Amino acid sequence: xxTEHTYPDTAAKTAAAALPDEFHPERMSLSxxxxxxxxxxxxxxxxxxxxxxxxxxxxxxxxxxxxDEKIAENMTYNQFVPYTDRLxxxxxxxxxxxxxxxxxxxxxLEVPPRCxxxxxxxxxxxxxxxxxxxxxxYGIDVGALxxxxxxxxxxxxxxxxxxxxxxARFTTNYTRIGGVARDVPEGWTERVSAFxxxxxxxxxxxxxxxxxxxxxxxxxxxxxxxxxxxxxxYGLTGPNLxxxxxxxxxxxDRPYSGYEQYDFDVPVGSKGDCFDRYMCRAEEMKQSxxxxxxxxxxxxxxxxxxxxxxxIFPPPKDKILTSMEELIQNFMLVTEGPQLPPGxxxxxxxxxxxxxxxxIVSKGGGVPWRLKIRSPSFCNLSILPKVCVGAMVAxxxxxxxxxxxxxxxxxx
Amino acid sequence: xxYVVERTPLTFAERTYLxxxxxxxxxxxxxxxxxxVTLEYPEExxxxxxxxxxxxxxxxxxxxxxxxxxxxxxxxxxxxxxxxITPGAIPADAPTANVEKAPQAFDIDMLRCxxxxxxxxxxxxxxxxxxxxxxxxGYSRGDLxxxxxxxxxxGGTLPDLHFKWDKKRAAEQAGRAQH
Numbered sequence: 328x329x330t331e332h333t334y335p336d337t338a339a340k341t342a343a344a345a346l347p348d349e350f351h352p353e354r355m356s357l358s359x360x361x362x363x364x365x366x367x368x369x370x371x372x373x374x375x376x377x378x379x380x381x382x383x384x385x386x387x388x389x390x391x392x393x394x395d396e397k398i399a400e401n402m403t404y405n406q407f408v409p410y411t412d413r414l415x416x417x418x419x420x421x422x423x424x425x426x427x428x429x430x431x432x433x434x435x436l437e438v439p440p441r442c443x444x445x446x447x448x449x450x451x452x453x454x455x456x457x458x459x460x461x462x463x464x465y466g467i468d469v470g471a472l473x474x475x476x477x478x479x480x481x482x483x484x485x486x487x488x489x490x491x492x493x494x495a496r497f498t499t500n501y502t503r504i505g506g507v508a509r510d511v512p513e514g515w516t517e518r519v520s521a522f523x524x525x526x527x528x529x530x531x532x533x534x535x536x537x538x539x540x541x542x543x544x545x546x547x548x549x550x551x552x553x554x555x556x557x558x559x560x561y562g563l564t565g566p567n568l569x570x571x572x573x574x575x576x577x578x579x580d581r582p583y584s585g586y587e588q589y590d591f592d593v594p595v596g597s598k599g600d601c602f603d604r605y606m607c608r609a610e611e612m613k614q615s616x617x618x619x620x621x622x623x624x625x626x627x628x629x630x631x632x633x634x635x636x637x638x639i640f641p642p643p644k645d646k647i648l649t650s651m652e653e654l655i656q657n658f659m660l661v662t663e664g665p666q667l668p669p670g671x672x673x674x675x676x677x678x679x680x681x682x683x684x685x686x687i688v689s690k691g692g693g694v695p696w697r698l699k700i701r702s703p704s705f706c707n708l709s710i711l712p713k714v715c716v717g718a719m720v721a722x723x724x725x726x727x728x729x730x731x732x733x734x735x736x737x738x739x
Numbered sequence: 740x741x742y743v744v745e746r747t748p749l750t751f752a753e754r755t756y757l758x759x760x761x762x763x764x765x766x767x768x769x770x771x772x773x774x775x776v777t778l779e780y781p782e783e784x785x786x787x788x789x790x791x792x793x794x795x796x797x798x799x800x801x802x803x804x805x806x807x808x809x810x811x812x813x814x815x816x817x818x819x820x821x822x823x824i825t826p827g828a829i830p831a832d833a834p835t836a837n838v839e840k841a842p843q844a845f846d847i848d849m850l851r852c853x854x855x856x857x858x859x860x861x862x863x864x865x866x867x868x869x870x871x872x873x874x875x876x877g878y879s880r881g882d883l884x885x886x887x888x889x890x891x892x893x894g895g896t897l898p899d900l901h902f903k904w905d906k907k908r909a910a911e912q913a914g915r916a917q918h
Binding site for chain 1: 743745749753762770788790791792810812816860863864869901
């Protein structure tokens with residue numbers, strides 16, 4: 328035999344071993360992507376196939392590289408917030424919050440409880456909308472088209488709420504260093520809790536189409552198994568890590584923005600296959616609903632931005648219009664940026680896709696000297712060469728869908 | 740507390756595909772007869788909530804004065820550098836001469852604009868607003884650059900709470916000028 332063959336099942340292996348040499352297939356190289364619909368964006372996977380079996384898989388990333396880290400060095404901290412929308416564009420609010428928290432940590436700035444609660448609510452709503460998209464698209468990947476329609480309807484309701492809150496559905500640009508862009512509108516929290524009340528039955532209906540479905544289980548159970556040790560070694564985070572049974576959730580382990588006040592559980596998988604990752608996302612949405620309900624129930628009154636941080640958050644608009652001091656302050660804050668101390672900070676937040684980290688080096692002033700983004704999708708994709716080997720081509724689609732990555736964040 | 744997600748093997752009935760097929764059909768029929776959720780777009784338009792960030796526009800105050808004083812703060816803050824302002828002077832004999840400056844040219848390149856709303860947020864005169872228009876089209880790149888006239892046409896007049904320049908002028912005329 329020319330090469331050492333390993334086949335997924337023993338019967339195939341025995342049958343293959345019995346064949347004469349000329350029947351053994353040559354390796355074929357296949358580029359999956361960058362415009363393949365199942366690669367969720369512009370990921371290219373360079374596959375080496377032996378018949379239908381993947382022998383080697385190399386993710387080729389960078390097709391969506393925009394140089395966000397370099398761009399950040401040339402603008403003030405607040406000007407970079409719209410760029411964070413475009414990292415994980417399925418959960419822009421969560422990125423806004425993570426970035427702002429990182430900068431605030433550098434400034435040693437605490438925001439008022441109301442602002443923290445707003446940020447928790449929007450992060451969790453972003454998590455739900457991202458997972459809805461993830462599950463819907465995963466359904467399509469493995470051949471269940473209708474789930475996508477139902478999850479998209481729910482996502483649309485969330486986007487309507489985002490639109491009321493931030494003024495935009497997708498590119499929210501909502502947080503500011505030291506606060507948020509604007510307070511919640513009248514009656515918004517009630518509409519959020521009304522959404523939560525009607526959401527769970529609809530989610531269960533959508534999940535019922537997948538979870539106990541034999542076709543879905545055949546495509547996901549025991550496919551793309553990532554062991555605990557591998558998941559940790561490859562730096563997986565988020566639902567992909569928890570699917571392998573590692574209960575790491577920064578909202579629990581290193582609470583930020585007041586997450587310690589809320590009561591929620593962390594779903595983990597037992598096997599680490601595609602099905603576990605799917606189940607973890609499904610359960611996380613239910614936990615997010617729990618968090619939102621608690622946050623809405625005890626939504627604190629008071630200020631929605633750090634009023635004492637005069638060198639970081641601009642004064643109220645009517646003051647800017649009528650008083651000379653505030654007008655000057657506004658000009659200074661916009662042109663020179665929020666004034667931060669020199670130093671460096673690394674902060675990570677539990678985003679829908681995993682741990683989104685910002686490493687910021689400041690030399691003082693309103694512009695970062697260096698800003699590094701640790702994007703969860705990039706790290707999660709690093710497991711592909713490991714997990715795809717030995718799988719069939721069709722399984723690659725299933726594995727990709729279960730990793731739920733976003734190339735905007737991976738390539739940044 | 741971490742908890743392990745459910746993972747029970749399929750029952751024999753479930754392995755026959757039948758319960759899922761019937762369950763799926765039930766869901767489909769339910770949705771078939773539930774109210775329609777789509778919007779027939781060009782005929783029907785979505786409701787735009789207050790504070791929506793649509794196309795940026797310039798506004799005038801109820802007296803018809805253009806509020807922009809061409810301080811160029813929006814031009815500075817604009818992350819994609821979509822705004823270009825050429826400042827101009829207000830003639831000394833104009834009724835609003837005390838404002839001193841108004842934009843001679845004000846261009847917003849809508850091919851660059853990312854609708855982030857920072858211009859509106861930083862404007863110290865409440866002169867630029869992102870309003871309700873969300874759908875743009877044009878036959879050339881030039882068509883999608885909104886010039887000053889177009890910006891005022893889109894913006895119209897918005898109520899003013901302060902009338903700060905009118906107050907300043909009244910104070911100056913009464914000899915109580917504060918510089």
